[in-house]
Amino acid sequence: MNRQMNRKRPYFLNLLAIRLPIGGVVSILHRVSGAALSLLIPVLLYLLWRSLRSPADYAAVAGFFSGGLGWLIGLGLLWALLHHFLAGLRHLGFDFGLGEGRERARQTAWLSLAAAIALTGLIGLSTLSGGGA
């Protein structure tokens, strides 16, 4: 009887076969975005340094992010920051015992996931025509 059930269980951690609950998706994205931002700290400091150094350097940095691949990279960075920020606020809430119920936790998981994507999309659209941050 148990043999039949066991056969359907995954034998290894196949990431494509695991169906994570939404809280798990938000959590792993929190980790991925955090790792990406951590690894990029020297690059971000470089951008801050360039942007403050001279008007020409500032223009170069602003120009890089204002269109094409740089614009996409900027939006990716922005999403990582927003997702990490919002999911982090959600986790801070858990530390204080807020929203720990299953339903509420699922709602806030969807909310933080959607809000980060929506805000990134809105800022992306607003910089699409306007040009420059």
Place this chain on the structure above:
Amino acid sequence: MRHVGGAHRGLDMWLLQRASALYMAGFLIVFLVLLFAAGPMGYETWRGLFAPMYMKVGGLLFVTALLVHAWIGLREIFIDYVHCLVLRLGLYLAFGILYLGCLAWSVDILWSVK
């Protein structure tokens, strides 16, 4: 034998992670407000934001919180995925050195704005 590099220094790390997160969240919100209050963005406006002493000190605290937060976060990831102790300790050390360098660099960047 003393356990090194493991996950048994939880509470101080846990607290530091939350404290640094709260400071960064507060700083970012204040920074956003100052950014919008500064008016149309350009080099002079951007540089002007970093001129006051409170921005240099607050910004340096932000970078410090960021580096501490990032190091603790990476440490958690290394604990989960890097099981070779020598490699894990090497990564702690490498990122510790890299981030200390970043801290020194950020002092130079922030105080270069007169």
